[in-house]
Amino acid sequence: MIHYGELGLKGLNRPFFEKKLIENIGKALKNVEYQKIRKVQGRIILELNEKSNVEKIEESLKKIFGIAWFAPCKTTEASSIDKMKELVRNNFPIAAGTKARVSTNRADKTLPYTSMEVNRELGAYLVKQFKAKISLGEPETTIFVEIVEGKAYVFDRKIKGLYGLPSGVSGKVLHLLSGGIDSPVAAWLLMKRGCEVDFLHFHAFERFNEAKLAKILDLAKVLTQYSLKARIFFVPFYPFEAEAVEAPSRYRLVLFRRFMVKVAEEIARKHGINALGSGENLAQVSSQTLENMEVISKATTIPILRPLLTYEKNEIVQLAKQIGTFKISVRPYKDCCSIFIAKHPTTKANLEIVESIERKLNLKDAIRECHEEIEIINIE
Ligand code: ATP
Ligand code: MG
DSSP states (O other), X not given: OEEEOXXXXXXXXXXXXHHHHHHHHHHHTTTSOOSEEEEETTEEEEEOOTTOOHHHHHXXXXXXXXXXXXXXXXXXXXXXXXXXXXXXXXXXXXXXXXXXXXEEEESOTTSSSOHHHHHHHHHHHHHHHHOOEEOSSSOSEEEEEEEETTEEEEESOOEEOOOSBXXXXXXXXXXXXXXXXXXXXXXXXXXXXXXXXEEEEEESSSSOOTTTTHHHHHHHHHHHHHHSOEEEEEEEOHHHHHHHTTSOHHHHHHHHHHHHHHHHHHHHHHTTOOEEEOOOOTTSSTTOOHHHHHHHHTTOSSOEEOXXXXXXXXXXXXHHHHHTOHHHHTSOOOOSSTTTSOSSOOSSOOHHHHXXXXXXXXXXXXXXXXXXXXXXXXXX
């Protein structure tokens, strides 16, 4: 039984949300055995069979946005409470003396008993059958019963989901993915709000090379477990580098960021993508100032989403560990431009100065060259 978060799910969005969530669960379980999946009374029921690998299914569901919690259940006809007793006796034995309670939720109101009656009668049965002690305040074990469409679903543990919105309900983002710690976390947060995320990475090599870019591919693969499919656009940045040697070194970082978003914008427009994503964070490094962000944003008309803007570094690291990207992010990698970027890049870029520098460079051709060298990798 799969429950989705209901807050913020209003009116017409709801059927769309549910349809997408079911579709995504289906995709995530593409290579796993199960009977069928359907929506019933505000929940999703995933029916398993003897061949289903429950552990694998649990691992997959833990990575799907839009799920509040889920529970592996046993079911029986809900026509009488005796049937539930039998099911508990056979499937959920409780050690003598354990503090226990029963928690019943009745979506199907047509049955001849109330939730309270099930709690009381099944609770009394736990005492009689297993010598359990009833404790409503601090139970060690809870037997949950959900009554849905004439069936009782019984379980003794709830597994927490990721919440968020199902991948694909909030439009498409082209995310600037570096090899660092932050940008993968930023991508994940965008996915959490239902965005379908494609990646764009600028690399230091002449052309795409799977071995040299393994770190980026590995990051994207981990992230795609949460969003189910993604494209990575690999673009070399040497065309920019060749021009930027002519520019004052203090400005190269901002120039490079502007260059990246200009290339990104063209790719986004071409592929029907509505926004760019970035791992920028306010004041984390001295160049990430509001002034610089404004100058970077002014290089494009497409919105740039910065989900990590206000995060603390330790929060980001913690999330990276939870997501599974941290260990990959700390692997050594030939990163962008460290070669030619100044030690102390400007912290207060001025748009007029930046634009006058750009006019002296041949960035149009550099952008065109980047586009000619794009390599697209699909991940599922
Ligand atoms: P990260 O850990 O994501 O690299 P950071 O704190 O190191 O972030 P910067 O290196 O200043 O910050 O980069 C800021 C943002 O610019 C990154 O989060 C990423 O979105 C984008 N970016 C940086 N380098 C690249 C690159 N080579 N390719 C694509 N995007 C990049
Ligand atoms: Mg970085």
